[in-house]
Amino acid sequence: MRNNNFRFVNNPENQNEGLTDEEIDNLQEESNLRFPKAYISFLHKTGKKSNVFQVETNAKELRKIHDELRVELDKLNLLQNQNILCIKKYETFEEYFNSNFETYYFFNLSENKWNPTLYIFGDECINELWNAFEKRITKVKGNNFIAFINEETDKKYGITIKQHFKNIPMYIISIPIFILLIILLGVEALREKILNK
Incomplete structure (x- = not known):
């Protein structure tokens, strides 16, 4: 242990x-x-x-x-x-x-x-x-x-490879949050472009 x-x-x-x-x-x-x-x-x-x-x-x-x-x-x-x-x-x-x-x-x-x-x-x-x-x-x-x-x-x-494996649940949970942030940033950038035209 x-x-x-x-x-x-x-x-x-x-x-x-x-x-x-x-x-x-x-x-x-x-x-x-x-x-x-x-x-x-x-x-x-x-x-x-x-x-x-x-x-x-x-x-x-x-x-x-x-x-x-x-x-x-x-x-x-x-x-x-x-x-x-x-x-x-x-x-x-x-x-x-x-x-x-x-x-x-x-x-x-x-x-x-x-x-x-x-x-x-x-x-x-x-x-x-x-x-x-x-x-x-x-x-x-x-x-x-x-x-x-x-x-x-x-x-x-x-950290060791074993520790990375222990962290997999945290990595899985963080992926949707990361994707959501990218989508929000993309929407915000698109909105700024539309407003500036």
Whole structure:
């Protein structure tokens, strides 16, 4: 069932490379962090190199970003007494805002799910003028980690043939609507021609 499985793409020019059980165990031990089962499964396939979503697999760096996120959350009194695991930090400097933005991807391990919800902690615009930002926690689209990876894969590589077949009813429903729109546009164009004569 696709909802419970990662969609991995075998791209010869950009191969996924996984970690061994021993490497994953060492990573957990050296970083002093525990990983959810779905995340371990992801690392088996893409721990060394991912063609969709690269995560931090250096134990020292992993612990560093994890501790940084904990400090940021504590400053805002967020998820106190909750066990978290930060898996990625993304930093970017936006010239337009003349500001540096940090985004952390993390799991709340206290939820105790084998396929955990993936959260993002970062700056979000809080007004229409795009000049005020606030650090917030949001859930990724699809909420859980597997759904997030599959959606990112679909965005990068397109949907599978199987998914196209699942969409056939939607395609069938949209054909009459499309034909109706073409007829209406044709009638409107003909009416304009007649009125202009």
